[in-house]
Amino acid sequence: MSQPTRDLTRGAVWRAIAAVSAPMTIGIFAVLSVGLADAFFLGRLGRDPLAAVGYIFPVITAITSLSIGLSAGTNAAVSQAIGRKESEDAEHRLALHAVGLGTTLSILVALAVWWSFPALFRLLGASEAVAVEIAEYMPWWALSFPLLVTLMQIQAVFRAHGKGGWAAGIMTVSALMNVGMDPILIFGLGPIPALGTEGAGLATFLARVAAVCGAVALAVWSGLLRVRSRPFLELWFSIKTIAHVGAPAAVSNAINPAGMAAVTAAVSVVGETAVAGFGAATRVQSMALVPLMALSAGIGPVVGQNWGAERQDRAARGLWLCFSWCALYGLGVGALLFLFATPIAAAIANGSDAAEFGAQYLRWVGWSLFGYGMVVTGNAAMNARDKAVWSLGLSLSRIAVIYLPLAWAGVTLFGYPGIVGAAVAANVLGGAGAAFATWKTGLLRLPSRARSTAAQAA
Incomplete structure (x- = not known):
């Protein structure tokens, strides 16, 4: 059975973006709620499990972001x-090869993570007690x-x-399963023993098994994923096409969470209570960013289809529209977090000291x-435009030139407030960089024939 493709090259532009972004808001929120649930439940076990989550979160986010970059190549x-109106055979080959490529590469990465995670977390400053908690979670995550x-x-x-x-x-159902299994496997229920931190890792594994089974079944049923009689035909062409965007996008997406892992190492200079509070705050931050992450998921296919159809004006x-929404939403969420930072942090972090660090952030x-938000939407648009090197440069500049140097200088001179100031500077200057990069790559420039009708068409 073949399901029709939604044409994003016609109609109002905001409706095209909303068609993808609106449902993705729920899906991304659900996925990120897993990390928040892990922090909430493990925080009930004490400081060491919560600190372990503080170390784990940026590392696994960095590794996962490699696959987000690969999926950006697939999307582009x-x-x-689709925008060029190529044959269904060509579309199906690209899809099949993308899934196979991702699975193969991820197995290699998982083996590397399994082998190296003890040394990695020691390098990031985890104490022996916290490393024990990390070792209970990471094997299940790697699997x-x-x-x-x-x-x-x-x-x-x-x-x-x-x-x-x-x-x-699919994202929502998987996340609900994960969150539902968390307290059962962490604290135990009836014949199920209390597994603590290991239970959080096992819940993630079981939820992902179910999600993959559902996604494959839906993709095959809909006809969007098919195995042709010659499945390896033009395999190398597909790999090159996907990697052209996917390789730099993978690095670009991994840079920010990898930088967060390095910032966590700077926070550990202040102490593990600060790491626990910082980790709790970054989880709340991730939840606050959900609409902007969904926006980046929506702008990618809109830019991709319209660029393929030579509708650069759309x-x-x-x-x-995306950058305007980032500004409006940013003001609103900034005001809410300013007013309610203390009770929000206290609900996640275990202990008043950790909560205060989280609230300050x-x-x-x-x-x-x-x-x-401007950085992630700008990157998604540039990836879909085949300008992934520009998105890589933007992400690298934000982390390596601004965030990390300022974080280490700030913690040395001012302690934890220096970390907070570095994060603010990285976000604001990153947004300015996103506007510059998308302008230089032509994405923000309306063709002259379209300028007079831009407001009506949008």
């Missing part, structure tokens, strides 16, 4: 093929990583066809989240 390749990447590649195919609701539905209008960094 498939959506542009589930290939499942996650396979799932993300299939979801990229769904989004390229304008099926954001399908991707979001791609430009879409990005202008949320209170001031919240005002700068609009800039990070």
Whole structure:
């Protein structure tokens, strides 16, 4: 059975973006709620499990972001093929090869993580007690990583066809399963023993098994993923097409969470209580960024399909709308976090000291989240435009030139407030960089023939 592809090259631009972004808001929120639930439940066990989550979160986010970059390559390749009206055979080959490539690479990465994580977390400053908690979680996470990447590649195919609701539905069901199993496996229930931190890792693995089974079944049923009689035909062409965007996008997406892991090492200079509070705050921050992350998921296929169809004016209008939304939403979420930082942090962090560190971060960094939203939406648009090297440069500059140097200088001179100030500077300057990069790559420039009708068409 073949399901029709949503045409994102016609109609109002904001409706095209909303068609993918709106359901993805729910899906991304659900996925990020898993990390928040892990922090909440493990925080009830004490400081060491909560600190372990503080170390684990940026590391696994960095590794996962490699696959997000690969899915960006898949989205760009498939959506542009759709926009160019290529044959279904070509689209199906790209989709099948993308899923196979992602699965193969993720198995290699999972093996590397399994082997190296003890040394990695020692390098990041984890104490012996915290390292014990980390060692209970990471093997299950490594085992589930290939499942996650396979799932993300299939979801990229769904989004390229304008099926954001399908991707979001699978994400939501998987997250609900994970959150539901967390307290049962962490604290035990009836014959199920209390597994503590290991239980959180096992819950993630089981939820991802179910999600992959559902995604594959839906992709095959819908006809968006098919195995042809010659499945390896033009395999090398597909790999090159996907890697053209996927390789730099993978590095670009991994840079920010990898930088957060390095910032966590700077926070550990202050102490493990600060790490626990910082980790709790970054989870809340991730939840606050959900609408902006969904926006980045929506702008990618819109830019891809319209660029493939040579409708650059619609791609430009879409990005202008996204940046405007980042500014408006950023003001609102900044005000909310400023007012309610203390009770929010106290609900996640275990202990008043850790909560105070978390509240201090949320209170001031919240005002700068609009800039990070511009970075992720700008990167998604440039990836879909085949300008992944520019998105790589933007992410690298934000982390390596601004955030990390300022974080280490700040913690040395001012302690924890220096970390907070560095985060604010990185977000604001990153947003300015996103505006510059998308302008230089032509994404923000409305063609002259379209300027007079931009408002009506949008």
